[in-house]
Amino acid sequence: MIEEIRIENLGVIGTAHVPLGPGLTAITGETGAGKTMVLTGLGLLLGGRADTASVRTGCVTASAEGRFVIGSTSGVARRAREAGADLDDDGTLVVLRTVAVAGRSRAHLGGRGVPQSVLQEIADDLVTVHGQADQARLRSPRRQRTALDAFAGPEHTDLLTRYRAAWTARQQVAAELEDLRSHARERAREAELLRLGLAEVERVAPQPGEDVELAQESARLGHAEDLRTAALTAHEALVGDETSPEAVSAALALDQARRALELVAEHDSVLAALATRVAEVGYLLDDVSTDLAGYADGVQSDPARLEAVHVRRAELTALARSHGGTVDEVLTWAEEAGRRLLDLDSGEDRVEGLAERLAQLEVDLAGTASSVTAARSTAAELLAAAVTEELAGLAMAGARLEVRLVPLDEPGPWGAEDVEMLLVPHAGAPARPLGQGASGGELSRVMLAIEVALATAPGSGAARPPTFVFDEVDAGVGGRAAVEVGRRLAELARQAQVVVVTHLAQVAAFADRHVVVSKSQDAGVDVVTASDVREVSGDRRLTELARMLSGQDDSAAALEHAAELLERSVVGR
CATH class of the missing domain: 1.10.287 (Helix Hairpins)
Known part of the structure; x- marks a missing residue:
């Protein structure tokens, strides 16, 4: 979970402290106020590319610092310690990234300088970001397969573990058999040389010393x-x-x-x-x-x-x-050579035995692979139906998700098929891979639907990161659809920390925490300072929701509508 993010000299942000916490956090503000820069700072903390153009004009460096609360025995903690990082006593891990106008960016993990790649390694276990700049990740077959396997539940996970063990055993035996067969001539030559050497030792018959x-x-x-x-x-x-x-x-x-x-x-x-x-x-x-x-x-x-x-x-x-x-070394060689010769002479027997074992392992692997395929097929239908149902309420009526299993030429380390998710954006349209033929906002809503479906799947939480960030998830929607987006974000937030950058009051009303980013003038230049990032509640939250609804924070009708939104969001959870 992200506890807080601190940003300095990044884009329009001079200084900013963004407090976060459990549940759903909504980040709002006027266009150009710097909301997206918050996500840019988070991207830097997750090992993203450092763009020197993002450093605030007139500044030498920009920085982003985040505090992540992680389990002391988690994979992230283990990798961080391997990199030399120190964790606070409360399990907090501090990540710092600096970007210089002239020179390379620098990354620090738990007080220790680390390569940027280390942040990339732990990023997937910390945060999942769904936004315009992250849609390429949706096209990854590995991520799609992982999502489907998580949705299939713990019994499928156990089955997949057995398959992995069977596949690994099969690979090891096949590799050993191939080595024996491909090096048969070399082994025969080695055996002949050993026999000649041992015969010479036997003829001379040296005695110790x-x-x-x-x-x-x-x-x-x-x-x-x-x-x-x-x-x-x-x-x-x-x-x-x-x-x-x-x-x-x-x-x-x-x-x-x-x-x-x-x-x-x-x-x-x-x-x-x-x-x-x-x-x-x-x-x-x-x-x-x-x-x-x-x-x-x-x-x-x-x-x-x-x-x-x-x-x-x-x-x-x-x-x-x-x-x-020396004679003693000759005798030692003869003893070792005798054992090696026995091993070489047993090669034919080993080839036969390994071939029999490989045949049995392939039968076992095929059986387990068939069970994995059947489980995935069932899960694919259920996931597609669940996501399609979610899409209907997210202003994507007529859209549906298809989850296909693409058979492999031979079983791989994760089964006998690849998983491919395709989106039909509207009735009559062809199914296309995720990331093609849909806007960034639509893809964010698709991913929200998938995440909500996964959140409701039994036992799928163990394979999911603790934090989800959505940007542009509400692009192109309004009215009732916007309310449904907020409702689903709140539903997902019951299972994990969720952060959403939004311009819709209907979405922000469902948040457990509401952070507003505004900007001020510094020598005639727009800038966001620490005082311009604040958590709002009570009347101030009503005022912000009213501004989002009507563009005016003193409109009585807008204030009344904002209060109604807040009340309905509480009832609708």
Whole structure:
């Protein structure tokens, strides 16, 4: 719901604050007073095109600001938060649009700058505008289909949801089947390459970590003599050379140190501890000496084994180069390739299974589509009859609405047919698509009739925006027809917020809120200021209605007629 609109420097408007609220709000005023500029400002807030020519002469920028009350969990709130907007605690969303004479227009949503397209995205969920500049929207098959589906009621909505699920499932299976069939040759080629690779891995039969172990063994065999010499040298340094008793060994020197300390250890605890540590070093020295001797005995030069290691390493290196870099990576590839090969080899079975499933899904989809078509056909007849009845009371006697279902070559995401609404403007005239062969006022009345019909349809309110704006809905009508226009607007306002820009007192009399736009002179130039936009009630409302009836606000007859209109509007609701 729109709470208020503030406009500055737009057309003839200098500053204006337009208060709105629940129910029906009528905006009236003399011709050229700026009523339409209010709708222009609303159009900017809904992401409409910004025309620099609309900026008031002598001003640099124009702006429109609106406060919308929305549900905190609604789609509008969700999209606004995605754009970075902040909502007030009471669920109010502030939208601001500025238009500069030089430069681009700017849009702000909830205090955050956003692209104009974001306002366009949320517009349809906020407001539906029916006016001369918005009739192109009436030609949209999508909107016509949506209106018919909403009119059909909640059971049809559930049926349509099931159809959508069936259609989506059918599309997914068909896409998967097409992918399998169209890429059969590529899959066969991939399977053959995988088989060759796996056969090579099986022939070589690498073991986990084998390449690392062989690299170590190759280094050991290639330097066997150097390793043996180093081990013997270290062993002799630790335990001495048996062929040279005079040589001093580490073991002998360590034993001498231990004995020296043990002789006096009883006299000093510090030296006693050191003697113990030296003894421990001796034990460790003995272990190392033993290991060195064993190592030296075990290292043998083996040219044949070294050659075999080189051959095996070359084989593993060639394999690893094709499938990773290490033997472990080769084994990982082989495991993944095996699973992929199983998947590829099962392709024929999958094709057969998917084909069977697709056939069943198409049968199910056809059945659901038939039910959707039947429901739409019934709803089309009822909607056409309801709108035609409404048109009779809106100065369009002889006009009727036709709602046709146009079959598609194959079921689409929303059913097996498009929806087309056509208007027969008078008896004997050909049926034409909405938006062709009718004036803007007539189209606004057609849309009013459709909206009223939808408002009376059970459960259709959930799919409708909270606010409707009508401009020129009363063009070309008067008398009783004008009263019927007002009555239907009031009826629609029981279901949603309705704003109507009107020049007919018969329509304005049905409003719950009456806003008058007038203009004053500023340096000889017409201008609407904040004081020129006011909500009227009581005697002031009677005066405005009298002006609308006769052009004079002090005519006794007009005032009496205005009072009668107000009284009848209350009774007629």
